[in-house]
Amino acid sequence: MVRKLFFILIGIFLCFSIVSCGIAKKGITKAERNEALQKPLEKPKEKVSNTVNKTVYTNTENLDNTLYGWGVRVLPNHQTPEITPKAMELIKKYDAIFVGDTTKKVVYLTFDEGYEAGYTPKILDILKENNVKAAFFVTGPYVKEHADLVERMVEEGHIVGNHTVNHPSLPTLSDEKVKEEITKLGDMFKELTGKKMKYFRPPKGEYSERTLYLTKSLGYRTVFWSLAMADWQPLPGGPEESYNTVIKRLHPGAVILLHAVSKDNVIALDRIIKSVKAEGYEFKTLDDIPSKM
Template sequence: MVRKIFSILMGILLCFSIASCGIAKKDITRAEEQKMQNEALQKPLEKPKEKISNTVNNAVYTNTENLDNTLYSWGLRVLPNHQTPEITPLAMELIKKYDAVFVGDTTKKVVYLTFDEGYENGYTPKILDILKENNVKAAFFVTGPYVKEQADLVKRMVEEGHIVGNHTVNHPSLPTLSDEKVKEEITKLGDMFEELTGKKMKYFRPPKGEYSERTLYLTKSLGYRTVFWSLAMADWQPLPGGPEESYNTVMKRLHPGAVILLHAVSKDNALALDRIIKSIKAEGYEFKTLDDIP
């Protein structure tokens, strides 16, 4: 208990939350939006997430009742001079215990490029073109509607050698669901993908970056490796600085072993991607895939 309290206190000091997706309020100015984004990306969390009961809709978990279901939002502390970002001791403990990933090989100048695909915004074909032109393989984490509505793009990802990962059917916060619902969200999407491509998924990214020890256990029990990230920005919405902000953020936070998360719905990312890739290579980095992470 003392160790857990210490870990949470450390989280207050070290973490800031970068959620996997979000919606900007429409009644704020661009200057206010930029200020909010900067604060979200640079300031530590003010308090830890609340502990969630193991009872959902009056159904008590049976298989994982002894596992902690405290909801955490994936967060990290950005460090200067291209150092590996810091995460809390508790987050690191769970990463190791459940064989999850947030960085790759931090001893070498390698990076791992990943995209989240909640829905198609018209930019993925261009992103795939740029990846092909630069001979870079990436991972795309897709949802149920994406597999159903963008079957041709999903098949193109596979055909061009990219990894397609599981982002659940409906993009819910998994710690708020029962064991059965968590399994359904993950396995149903895996089945949809296998029916479409004949291949199995093996990597998973938690929707909204929200997780608990219970959901990490369930994910691993289903044969998936959970993939978080070490470099991201609030790019699910238009960036105040446009493509230049996308480029500058990636290059400023670049570090050995970086697992880069970009949202493919972002026009800014699509416009900056070719320059990002070429500049990363010019810095002496090599692009690897999630399969290369031990």
């Protein structure tokens, strides 16, 4: 009887040890807890359904859908901003962009066009006067309501990128919905201009590994940024703040994000471009950033 009890106790001890080890392997390290640069904003509580045609992309159920908000750590003395190791891993894995050639004094100017506030014609005028080509990331309503401006962007040699139809947070959508948001806008643009979109910027800067995979599988290259500010709303310092922020944070290979709805940006834009050139920088386009795949 004693021998039997001994073996029972040994068995209970072994089971407890196995369960404890399994839990420990899933623990979060102190370094991970302290990683504040780009921590997940949200992890969907329910599994996102995958009903899309498997001939387009497969195995998305095995991809992490943790929602991240894009962000960089600004460094002094015109150094390349830092991103987290996880963000860098995903950038490389899915051939996304957040900087260009950091070995040369080149910059890439991009604008987000969620809606039209009346400033884009002036932006296009300034770009033309300074012989600068940029990229404009547009939404569905923008293409529908401002087709003339989209056509002008194309005619004047600018890149028009995909910012989805409705500007949703993609990690919260199913595969089918992600595909719909991206392909419908691409179709609208092609019907209007006869051209195909190549670049994609995630709405709100929110993404996951799953959405990066889906975007790439649809033929797009995801474009983040290395220099930006909270310019979708009036800046406390007005146009001077817009100008000073860009010049202070300027660095080789910078992908600059400006929101076209900002009056402050429009007022500062000509001065920004001239000062960037005076610093010895050359404006390039996203097409000049080679794919590493």
